[in-house]
Amino acid sequence: MNSKSFVLLFIINALLSTVTAFTHHHSTSSRQNQATTTLLHSAASSTLNKPYFAEYSQTTQLPPAPSHDKSKPGHGKTAIIAGATGYIGRAVVRECVSRGYHTVSLVRNVTSASFDEALAGSSLVRCNVTNDAEVHSIVAEIAAGRHLLAFPPANNDNRATSSSSAPPIDLLVSCLASPSGIESSVYSIDYAATLSLLHAGRRQNARHFVLLSAYCCRNPLLKLQQAKLQFESQLSTQTDMTYSIVRPTAFFKSVSGQFESIVAGNSYVLFGDGEVTRCNPISEEDLAVYMCDCALEEFAEERWGRVLNVGGPDGPLTNRMLGEMMFRAINKPPKFVYVPTQIFDMSISLIEFIAKNFPSQKWEDALETAKIGKYYAVEDMLTTNKSEKFGRIRMMDHFEKIAREGQDPFTPVRATAFISKTLETLPVVSVSIPIGFGLASKPDIVENVVASSPLANVPLLVASLLGGENGGHLF
Ligand SMILES: *[C@@H]1O[C@H](CO)[C@@H](O)[C@H](O)[C@H]1NC(C)=O
Numbered sequence: 324m325n326s327k328s329f330v331l332l333f334i335i336n337a338l339l340s341t342v343t344a345f346t347h348h349h350s351t352s353s354r355q356n357q358a359t360t361t362l363l364h365s366a367a368s369s370t371l372n373k374p375y376f377a378e379y380s381q382t383t384q385l386p387p388a389p390s391h392d393k394s395k396p397g398h399g400k401t402a403i404i405a406g407a408t409g410y411i412g413r414a415v416v417r418e419c420v421s422r423g424y425h426t427v428s429l430v431r432n433v434t435s436a437s438f439d440e441a442l443a444g445s446s447l448v449r450c451n452v453t454n455d456a457e458v459h460s461i462v463a464e465i466a467a468g469r470h471l472l473a474f475p476p477a478n479n480d481n482r483a484t485s486s487s488s489a490p491p492i493d494l495l496v497s498c499l500a501s502p503s504g505i506e507s508s509v510y511s512i513d514y515a516a517t518l519s520l521l522h523a524g525r526r527q528n529a530r531h532f533v534l535l536s537a538y539c540c541r542n543p544l545l546k547l548q549q550a551k552l553q554f555e556s557q558l559s560t561q562t563d564m565t566y567s568i569v570r571p572t573a574f575f576k577s578v579s580g581q582f583e584s585i586v587a588g589n590s591y592v593l594f595g596d597g598e599v600t601r602c603n604p605i606s607e608e609d610l611a612v613y614m615c616d617c618a619l620e621e622f623a624e625e626r627w628g629r630v631l632n633v634g635g636p637d638g639p640l641t642n643r644m645l646g647e648m649m650f651r652a653i654n655k656p657p658k659f660v661y662v663p664t665q666i667f668d669m670s671i672s673l674i675e676f677i678a679k680n681f682p683s684q685k686w687e688d689a690l691e692t693a694k695i696g697k698y699y700a701v702e703d704m705l706t707t708n709k710s711e712k713f714g715r716i717r718m719m720d721h722f723e724k725i726a727r728e729g730q731d732p733f734t735p736v737r738a739t740a741f742i743s744k745t746l747e748t749l750p751v752v753s754v755s756i757p758i759g760f761g762l763a764s765k766p767d768i769v770e771n772v773v774a775s776s777p778l779a780n781v782p783l784l785v786a787s788l789l790g791g792e793n794g795g796h797l798f
């Protein structure tokens with residue numbers, strides 16, 4: 324096959340890999356974990372399709388009661404986590420439960436969340452976070468002691484009595500993030516929904532707010548960062564709640580996206596020479612500890628009312644190093660393919676041109692999508708300041724772990740949403756123009772890519788097409 328025909332595939336793959344490589348918005352839908360969770364529990368119960376929790380209604384789950392260990396920092400207090408089914412949200416829920424909080428996970432779908440083992444020990448409460456009134460009423464109910472596991476006692480119908488002694492809302496954590504990064508979605512999720520949560524917390528005398536923000540907000544070229552910043556400024560100008568703004572560099576899962584592909588024998592895809600960007604991602608467990616610690620009095624001086632950059636314990640890792648580490652973890656000799664980062668500039672200029680001449684939201688969104696791809700392909704996500712490094716789990720530990728145990732299916736919601744959006748909003752022919760290659764001669768390739776389902780298979784497809792050219796430069 325002519326290598327030029329791979330160009331389109333590369334654009335798609337490039338977008339897919341970079342967005343999943345460095346974006347900080349990673350949601351793992353609980354459905355993805357359903358298989359694993361069900362398996363885990365099928366050992367104990369013989370029914371394969373049973374959810375994690377034995378019984379559930381549309382609002383509250385009845386898993387094991389939280390610990391009554393009085394020495395735990397969360398004892399007798401409530402923590403509410405929005406975005407609880409996301410990659411970091413799940414780790415935060417787990418951490419809050421282990422700290423003894425009455426932990427409430429706000430979720431979109433209680434049924435699917437009930438399959439997620441990570442949420443065990445928390446109450447699952449259905450909440451449409453984009454509905455301001457609903458957020459307010461649910462947070463008010465939680466403040467009154469409703470929805471809490473083991474509180475009030477199961478047979479206590481007297482809400483008035485229980486509300487007087489309800490555990491105070493000590494901690495509100497927002498792990499909310501728009502799945503697509505386009506304008507309408509970031510303003511409704513990263514800004515408006517998070518603001519509803521803040522207002523609802525203030526009204527109920529909640530104490531400390533922890534915002535999962537992103538390191539990349541320091542260089543806010545994207546709408547998703549601008550929306551986060553807009554919320555951050557609302558958070559920092561109110562005085563009812565103390566707060567911490569946590570800006571992690573990158574996540575482990577987000578740099579493991581090509582793992583299955585290289586296990587299958589493919590080359591690792593690099594941008595530029597593979598040394599364009601450097602990062603020190605932080606593990607979800609370490610980040611959850613960091614975020615929960617923010618609420619503690621002992622960190623008042625250091626972490627309240629502040630923007631906190633945080634990266635993992637590793638030194639600067641280039642993409643090439645990440646690739647080499649992955650190959651080492653699976654005991655295979657490293658092999659790479661290289662994609663020029665100019666691909667993004669070409670697509671961006673073309674889409675910009677179209678968006679200018681044919682103004683529409685669709686093209687604005689397509690443009691934003693292309694910019695997101697470029698941003699994460701060229702920006703460092705690195706902290707080197709000692710006080711901005713945290714945690715014990717190193718990148719290599721993670722690669723060794725997934726080499727042993729595998730990882731959740733690689734289909735981060737954001738990446739999938741992103742790619743399908745790109746395909747929806749970009750007529751195939753327009754993608755071909757900036758590259759200037761005749762797609763007409765290879766329409767079958769385009770159709771294969773568009774039709775491939777799930778879309779997460781695209782990198783595999785590309786890599787397998789490249790089978791004969793391993794290690795070579797394409798351009
Ligand atoms: C909630 O999740 C369940 C299980 O995954 C699914 O069958 C159901 O359709 C979902 N409900 C909504 C409203 O999306």
Ligand SMILES: *[C@@H]1O[C@H](CO)[C@@H](O)[C@H](O)[C@H]1NC(C)=O
Pocket residue numbers: 451452453454455
């Ligand atoms: C959530 O609430 C918003 C605002 O009221 C509404 O537009 C949207 O349809 C709701 N979503 C769901 C899934 O109910």
Ligand SMILES: *[C@@H]1O[C@H](CO)[C@@H](O)[C@H](O)[C@H]1NC(C)=O
Pocket residue numbers: 632708709710711
């Ligand atoms: C290191 O980080 C801390 C906390 O963010 C900050 O106060 C300090 O100024 C930084 N030091 C340098 C040299 O940038």
